[in-house]
Amino acid sequence: MMDEEDTACCPKCTTSLTEPFILCTQCQPNIHLCLHCFARGVEFGGHESNHAYAICKKDFPVFESQWSAQDEERLLSLVQENGYGNWRDVSQQMKNKSSSECEKHYNQWYIENPHQALPKFPESKITYHPSPIVFKLSEDPPRPAEGTALSIDMAGYMAARGDFSIEHDNFVELELQHIEFENDGENQLEEDLKTAVIEIYNTCLKERQRRKKIIRDYGLINYRKLMETSHSYERSIRHIVDSLRVFMRLQSPMQSDMYLESLNHEQELKNDIRKLQEYRENGLTRFRHMKIYSMLKSRRTVTQNKRHLLKDILSHIQDESACQSWLNRQVALDNVSKGIPLALPAAPRKSAPPLDISGLPGQEKLSQKERELCASVRLVPEAFSGFKRVLMSECQRAGCLKLAQARTLIKIDVNKTRKLYDYLIQEGFINKDPI
Known part of the structure; x- marks a missing residue:
């Protein structure tokens, strides 16, 4: 049994120890901590927060079910203080036991049976949370084939x-x-x-x-x-x-x-704290409300991730043709919902912005119209000049040049080839029919 001066105060915060308190079973001599210091995981001297510990309480019976360990300790202290036989004074200071009960109990367990050993209490199993992982050499290690x-x-x-x-x-x-x-x-x-x-x-x-x-x-x-x-x-x-x-x-x-x-446990606690902060920001104070909130939040996230037709009109709000296509698509969807089978018009691809060719090599050799053409079809000046020379040389050799022949000569987008071919025809650089 511990002396009162040993358990008077916590060695870290110096506050008086009250039950229950913590006993470090790994430090020698044993260290007693209050619950506040134990919860904060304080460390000092040779004591570490991961040491084995036991919870000390005196509310358990030692000899009789009506007498706790705290009552036994108090009885022995009062008998020593007041003397043997002053049961009236002892009972008055015990407050919860009569003089006859104090006399009977003391005589039975400390006089008549003085050599009886105190009962043995099984030590509670010390567990760590989270439990550490102990690595052991496998008794049957894997035997993979060489090169696998x-x-x-x-x-x-x-x-x-x-x-x-x-x-x-x-x-x-x-x-x-x-x-x-x-x-x-x-x-x-x-x-x-x-x-x-x-x-x-x-x-x-x-x-x-x-x-x-x-x-x-x-x-x-x-x-x-x-x-x-x-x-x-x-x-x-x-x-x-x-x-x-x-x-x-x-x-x-x-x-x-x-x-x-x-480290892993710390991260888990941080995640839980973030969730609790989110719940509190949304005014939730009950666990059942949190469950409903999480379900509704997941539904809302799925709905927001779905693509709506309104996004098409918002992304092409400055494109008149895209807006008209979206309106036609809405009409088609309304007709389909009424049972009228109609093919849905596909939304046109958003046109790319003009290419800025200022400062590119060969730009100074082009005319104003040629610069505008390069910017609209997104061709660099040197590529435009090369395609122009190839088409003009083939037209001079054959006497004329068809669009199909132009597409076989320059391997670029067919729409760009068509615009380049039409420009050269319009400006008279090449001719479609023999002269």
């Missing part, structure tokens, strides 16, 4: 040999394969150099064993299982978890897992 995707993912691990096809510092053996120690004719410097190379090789062998031990201890051979563990974290912190893996060697497996799980 899984074999590549396992970094060349050969399960049958328990080894890797490519070692750390794989070609270090080449440095000492030709080393020989001669009995005579070798000076001390050469011998020291050869010895240093061998010591470097031994260091490399130790490093190989250390890396293999890390891989086995953390279960990194089973690559698929490791990836499944990564996907169990929140999507927003997966990149942080992957970047922290290089520091896993600086911690024990339990410490590393606890740290990553703490």
Whole structure:
């Protein structure tokens, strides 16, 4: 039983401890914390927030169901203070027990049975939340065929040999394969150099064993299982978890897992807080209201993502032909709803804006009409001049030029070819019929 001076105050905030309070079972000597400090996860000295703990309360019976542990402690203190036999004073200070009850209970359990041991209470199982993931070497590691995707993912691990096809510092053996120690004719410097190379090789062998031990201890051979563990974290912190893996060697497996799980738990709490803030902004204070709100919000999102015909008219509001096409489409839809089968007119494609050819090479050689044509059909000046020369030269050779022939000569959009052909005919650069 704890003394009152040991449990008088919390060592962190110095406030008086009231039941229930927290007992750290991992620190020696044991540390008692108030619930406020425990909830904030305070750490001081050698105490850490992830230590095993127990909840201390004295509302449980020790010998009789009517007498709690707190009553037992109070009774012993009052008997020591008032003396044995002053049951009237003891009962007055106990307040909830009569003098006869105090006398009977004390005599029965502390006088008549003085050597009876206190009852043993099973220790509650200490659990962590979230529970850390302990990696273990698989008893039956995968044995993929050589060259398969899984074999590549396992970094060349050969399960049958328990080894890797490519070692750390794989070609270090080449440095000492030709080393020989001669009995005579070798000076001390050469011998020291050869010895240093061998010591470097031994260091490399130790490093190989250390890396293999890390891989086995953390279960990194089973690559698929490791990836499944990564996907169990929140999507927003997966990149942080992957970047922290290089520091896993600086911690024990339990410490590393606890740290990553703490980051994940923090992100989950942030997500829950954001949801609660959204609910509060919308005036929701009941869980049943939140469920209805979430359902209606998902419906509204689906509806907003659907394309409406009104978007067509809004996106082509300055295009008269597009507006007219939209109106015709609305009329057709109304007729279809009345049972009249009509084909729906397709909305025309929005025309591209004119091309700004100012400053482009060859622009100064074109006339004003040719510049306007290049801008409207979106042709660069050099391409226009080249197409013009090809069509004029073919017309001079054959005596005339048809539109079909022009389309075979220049491989561009047929509408652009038609506008270019009509311009050259109109300006007299080429002729459609033989002269």
